[in-house]
Structures are given as C-alpha cells and as structure tokens.
Amino acid sequence: MANASEERRQRGIEDGWICVGAFAGAHGVRGDVRLKSFTDVPSALFAYPSLHKGANGPALKVKLLRDAPDGFIVRVDGVMNREDAQALKGTRLYVSREALEAEDEDEFYLADLIGLEARDASGAVLGIVRAVENFGAEDLLELVLTKPLKGLGRHAFIPFRKAYVPVVDIRGGFAEIAFDDWVETHISERDPDDMEEGAK
Structure with missing residues (x-):
C-alpha cells in the first residue's frame, strides 16, 4: 500500500x-x-x-x-x-x-483529507484516504484498506458524513471512520443476487 x-x-x-x-x-x-x-x-x-x-x-x-x-x-x-x-x-x-488557508483553525479543505490515516473508534488503522471523490450525489472518501474486505477488495468509498466520519484531525494526521456501521449499511443495500454472484 x-x-x-x-x-x-x-x-x-x-x-x-x-x-x-x-x-x-x-x-x-x-x-x-x-x-x-x-x-x-x-x-x-x-x-x-x-x-x-x-x-x-x-x-x-x-x-x-x-x-x-x-x-x-x-x-x-x-x-x-x-x-x-x-x-x-x-x-x-x-x-x-x-x-x-481556511479562515478558522477548525476548518479544512477536502484536499487536506488526502493521505490521512483512516482509523476506527478504537484507534486501529484501517488504511489511508486515497482521494475525495464525488460522483454526483455527495463527497466520498476513497480508502485504501490495509486488509481486503470480502466482496469489496482493498478500496472502500465512505460517504463524507458525520455519521461515518465523526472525527477529522488534520494536525493528528487521521480521520476516524465508523467502518463497521458503513459495512453493515453497505452490505444491506447491495442486491442479494449480486452477493450470491460474488460468493461463487
């Protein structure tokens, strides 16, 4: 990575x-x-x-x-x-x-997110933020994961919302990701036929 x-x-x-x-x-x-x-x-x-x-x-x-x-x-x-x-x-x-430069020290630009460590709530490193993408609906953090996720591989696109990214610490060099919540929601939204196809 x-x-x-x-x-x-x-x-x-x-x-x-x-x-x-x-x-x-x-x-x-x-x-x-x-x-x-x-x-x-x-x-x-x-x-x-x-x-x-x-x-x-x-x-x-x-x-x-x-x-x-x-x-x-x-x-x-x-x-x-x-x-x-x-x-x-x-x-x-x-x-x-x-x-x-942002006007307030608590503000940041999306470009500042690139390269941050992605961590879960316990502080365990999930990977890094590779990019900030927007495919028309909302900003997404593209993570390159340290370990592949079954059915998704090494890349995950996390909606840049407070629910999934509760903490961004630019100076600390990390973003906290509610990864388990995202995985649960993401899998529930996938087509069951796709899941079966991916399992073959």
Missing part, C-alpha cells in the same frame, strides 16, 4: 502546493488553450492570486475567455499559436497551500 506522502503527491498535493487545474490542449489556431478546473466551484480557479506551472514553478498569466463544456477556454501569456498551446497539454496548475 502506498504511503500517505506518495498518495498526496499522486493527487497533486506536494511540498505546500495543491493542484487546482490542468491544461487540456489547444483550442483553435490562435493559441487559445482548454483548461480543466479541479476546484469545487470551477470558476474559483481564476480567483487565486497566481497560478503556477507545476509545484513551486513559475507563475503564469491566465486570462479567461469563455466557458467550455469540459472547462474553460483561456489565453496564456506568451502562448501565440496552436503548437505552443498544444505543448501545454497535461501541464498542471498549482497554487500555494497558503493561498487556500
């Missing part, structure tokens, strides 16, 4: 920097670039003081031109043609973690 620091790095969180978007290639022939935002409110990407090319990389001047179905169309200072724009494809944009 990957360690917490590696999970954070893979998810675009490293050395005090957080990935908030990425270029997706050229748009048209004038040097415009497609940009995907990874922030909860996509347009919030343009409210940060500066966007950097890579963690601790050079600051880029990015001008919003218009919305697009999968993000935005932007103009990047110094990019003059389609070839230059296409060369940016896959480049991640970062902001300093300091730019995302």
Whole structure:
C-alpha cells in the first residue's frame, strides 16, 4: 500500500502546493488553450492570486475567455499559436497551500483529507484516504484498506458524513471512520443476487 506522502503527491498535493487545474490542449489556431478546473466551484480557479506551472514553478498569466463544456477556454501569456498551446497539454496548475488557508483553525479543505490515516473508534488503522471523490450525489472518501474486505477488495468509498466520519484531525494526521456501521449499511443495500454472484 502506498504511503500517505506518495498518495498526496499522486493527487497533486506536494511540498505546500495543491493542484487546482490542468491544461487540456489547444483550442483553435490562435493559441487559445482548454483548461480543466479541479476546484469545487470551477470558476474559483481564476480567483487565486497566481497560478503556477507545476509545484513551486513559475507563475503564469491566465486570462479567461469563455466557458467550455469540459472547462474553460483561456489565453496564456506568451502562448501565440496552436503548437505552443498544444505543448501545454497535461501541464498542471498549482497554487500555494497558503493561498487556500481556511479562515478558522477548525476548518479544512477536502484536499487536506488526502493521505490521512483512516482509523476506527478504537484507534486501529484501517488504511489511508486515497482521494475525495464525488460522483454526483455527495463527497466520498476513497480508502485504501490495509486488509481486503470480502466482496469489496482493498478500496472502500465512505460517504463524507458525520455519521461515518465523526472525527477529522488534520494536525493528528487521521480521520476516524465508523467502518463497521458503513459495512453493515453497505452490505444491506447491495442486491442479494449480486452477493450470491460474488460468493461463487
């Protein structure tokens, strides 16, 4: 199982920097670039003081031109043609973690959850938080479990609700998970036919 620091790095969180978007290639022939935002409110990407090319990389001047179905169309200072724009494809944009500081010390950002140890109420380690996903209904913590769970394997998606995640201790480096409650509820919601199929 990957360690917490590696999970954070893979998810675009490293050395005090957080990935908030990425270029997706050229748009048209004038040097415009497609940009995907990874922030909860996509347009919030343009409210940060500066966007950097890579963690601790050079600051880029990015001008919003218009919305697009999968993000935005932007103009990047110094990019003059389609070839230059296409060369940016896959480049991640970062902001300093300091730019995302919560106003209250008890507040945190979803990105802060990535890499935390997942523990049960007794303090036993269940695994780590690999990612925070949202498939349309609510935020889910993706856990990579230390031990595979029968019928589910090594990955579990826990609803980010107080009932299932009663404690988040960013400074302590862990989130408490009501894992047994989740397992009981999750299994009861599964189709009996699926359970029988999985048991074969």
